[in-house]
Amino acid sequence: MTQIASIVYKPQGQRDPEDAYLRVDTDEAVLVAGYGIENDAKGGHPKRNLNVMSYETLTNLRSQGFYTEPGQMGEQLVIHRLDVDNLPPGTRVQLGSSAVIEVVEQRRGCARFSHIQGKSLDLVDGKMGVMAVVISSGPIRVGDPVRVLKPETHV
Numbered sequence: 001m002t003q004i005a006s007i008v009y010k011p012q013g014q015r016d017p018e019d020a021y022l023r024v025d026t027d028e029a030v031l032v033a034g035y036g037i038e039n040d041a042k043g044g045h046p047k048r049n050l051n052v053m054s055y056e057t058l059t060n061l062r063s064q065g066f067y068t069e070p071g072q073m074g075e076q077l078v079i080h081r082l083d084v085d086n087l088p089p090g091t092r093v094q095l096g097s098s099a100v101i102e103v104v105e106q107r108r109g110c111a112r113f114s115h116i117q118g119k120s121l122d123l124v125d126g127k128m129g130v131m132a133v134v135i136s137s138g139p140i141r142v143g144d145p146v147r148v149l150k151p152e153t154h155v
Contacts, residue, residue: 002146004095005055006078008071009040019116023071028141031099031134037076046133047104051075053129054084061127066117074113075129079146084129092149098138100149103130 008023016022029037036043036050043049053075062068070078077095087093091103107128109121 002079002081004077004140004142004144004146005080006070006075007037007140007142008076009037010042012039012041014041021071021074021116023076025070028139030139031095031101031137033134033137036134040076042076048131049133050077050101050131051107051129052077052079052084052101052103052132053107054078054082055080056083057085057127057129061124064123066119066124072116073128074109082146082148085127087130087148092135093132094147094149096138096140096144098136099134099140100136100138101132102135103132105131107131 006025007027007029008025009029010023014022032038032043034049051074053073055078058068058073058078061073066073085106087103089103089105092100093103094100106126107130109124109128114121
């Protein structure tokens with residue numbers, strides 16, 4: 001079953017240490033439309049409320065020596081059994097019973113990511129998941145079902 005595998009957020013008012021991402025692993029959260037995870041210091045950017053990755057991609061990256069504990073790839077949500085890396089922009093995904101996100105673009109790493117991981121960004125090109133915005137607010141929990149919604153057709 002396609003489901004939420006991990007949820008993490010960055011606490012408000014906290015600074016990342018030099019060599020890691022400061023993230024808090026949680027079993028549940030509330031997604032807020034146009035913001036991201038409620039009370040997440042990373043939320044609110046108009047084009048990237050969330051960083052979403054695939055559990056299977058993280059497993060593969062771990063075998064290549066990447067540090068993939070929850071949040072350490074810079075992600076906020078991890079989805080089990082969904083090829084997140086290949087979701088095209090505009091794809092909407094329902095998380096739990098009511099939250100809906102929309103893919104904006106493929107996620108790209110930055111110099112900070114490369115410094116923390118100690119590896120070249122070239123090694124993760126096309127494997128960093130997607131940036132998404134929250135379209136519909138709602139509570140989410142680890143284990144909640146995830147489904148890709150069919151695109152709306154306009155006549």
